[in-house]
Amino acid sequence: MDEFNVNEEEIQEQQTRFICTANHGFAPFAQEELRRLFGSVKSTVLVSGEVFLVSVAYTWNEVAAMIAKQPPIFVRHIQPVDIEISAEELSSGLNELKLYVLDKKELQGATVSLQVRKSEQSLSEVSAGALREQILVELQDLQAEFIVQNADWILSVFVSSDHIYAGVSLPQDNLSDWSGGAVRFQREEGQISRAKFKLLEAEKSFGIDFTAFRHALDIGAAPGGWTSFLLQRGIHVTAVDPAKMHESLVGHPQLKIMRKNASGVRFRDNQFDLLVCDMSWSPKQMVKLVKDLLYCLSPGGTAIVTVKLMHKKPMALIKEVIASLEEDQMQLQYAKQLFHNRDEITLHMIKY
Numbered sequence: 001m002d003e004f005n006v007n008e009e010e011i012q013e014q015q016t017r018f019i020c021t022a023n024h025g026f027a028p029f030a031q032e033e034l035r036r037l038f039g040s041v042k043s044t045v046l047v048s049g050e051v052f053l054v055s056v057a058y059t060w061n062e063v064a065a066m067i068a069k070q071p072p073i074f075v076r077h078i079q080p081v082d083i084e085i086s087a088e089e090l091s092s093g094l095n096e097l098k099l100y101v102l103d104k105k106e107l108q109g110a111t112v113s114l115q116v117r118k119s120e121q122s123l124s125e126v127s128a129g130a131l132r133e134q135i136l137v138e139l140q141d142l143q144a145e146f147i148v149q150n151a152d153w154i155l156s157v158f159v160s161s162d163h164i165y166a167g168v169s170l171p172q173d174n175l176s177d178w179s180g181g182a183v184r185f186q187r188e189e190g191q192i193s194r195a196k197f198k199l200l201e202a203e204k205s206f207g208i209d210f211t212a213f214r215h216a217l218d219i220g221a222a223p224g225g226w227t228s229f230l231l232q233r234g235i236h237v238t239a240v241d242p243a244k245m246h247e248s249l250v251g252h253p254q255l256k257i258m259r260k261n262a263s264g265v266r267f268r269d270n271q272f273d274l275l276v277c278d279m280s281w282s283p284k285q286m287v288k289l290v291k292d293l294l295y296c297l298s299p300g301g302t303a304i305v306t307v308k309l310m311h312k313k314p315m316a317l318i319k320e321v322i323a324s325l326e327e328d329q330m331q332l333q334y335a336k337q338l339f340h341n342r343d344e345i346t347l348h349m350i351k352y
């Protein structure tokens with residue numbers, strides 16, 4: 001075939017489909033990000049406000065590379081759709097899925113993570129976990145080792161009410177190697193707050209080595225989930241909050257508690273190499289407060305800040321917040337809505 005002579009139908013065939021996931025209610029913003037990245041994007045909802053199937057005129061490798069180059073804020077996870085099986089019953093669909101998987105040369109002899117999700121109205125009535133077990137039985141003839149994490153390949157399967165969507169990808173191409181980007185942490189005995197999960201997730205998602213920091217300032221610290229995380233990483237912490245810190249932290253030898261409003265505290269220049277802020281406050285006031293404290297963050301220091309999206313236009317708000325912090329020697333590394341962020345996003349910035 002003359003490659004310069006492709007007709008419109010063939011161009012249609014070059015479309016790549018993939019499934020995108022955002023935090024609940026944030027799918028419209030994820031779709032907007034994809035439109036900005038890929039131009040025209042066709043999309044079909046799989047789970048309202050959360051999961052959608054998109055089609056773009058790029059190859060999967062191009063999609064993965066473009067997304068890696070400009071990481072989106074609200075797209076939490078992507079998975080390729082190599083095969084779309086239309087099925088009236090699960091059993092016939094699984095049969096076809098099996099043929100597709102057994103034919104995948106790259107999976108032979110490799111380690112594979114099978115990630116299975118489903119929509120509420122689905123061909124399967126059992127839980128996604130039970131469905132995964134069922135699929136594993138179907139795939140027992142595949143010469144591959146199924147493991148949960150750090151696999152060579154991810155085999156993603158999504159089961160809707162009338163289709164099974166499946167694809168194989170490298171873990172780094174999915175934006176998150178967790179199924180649907182849902183990063184789960186074990187709740188610890190005596191854990192102070194769920195907020196701690198946000199910092200744990202930021203550590204993984206942004207690849208931050210927290211053990212490298214020595215002195216952290218935690219503003220809006222109570223009840224102390226973030227503070228306890230930082231102490232566990234061996235950091236000396238100054239926790240500022242008018243509210244009470246959890247009693248288990250009081251008296252910790254590496255912790256200084258200041259029960260004050262963050263607008264009324266003073267520190268030495270460059271006193272900290274890490275500043276974290278998880279204040280439940282309007283973003284504008286939060287930004288002013290953080291900016292007023294940046295003198296005490298040393299050059300090269302890191303800031304992790306949650307931004308509440310109280311606004312109707314989150315994209316514009318985020319842009320404004322980042323621009324304002326960038327006026328003060330802060331350079332953005334990542335802006336991301338983490339799985340553990342509710343109506344907020346997390347910024348990772350470095351002072352230069």
Ligand SMILES: C[S@@+](CC[C@H](N)C(=O)[O-])C[C@H]1O[C@@H](n2cnc3c(N)ncnc32)[C@H](O)[C@@H]1O
Binds near residue numbers: 196223225242243278
């Ligand atoms: C979501 S909580 C923080 C949770 C904390 N990161 C944790 O892991 O436990 C928000 C905190 O911000 C504090 N806060 C709000 N405005 C503040 C201010 N101006 N100065 C200091 N703390 C403030 C509140 O008192 C509240 O304890």
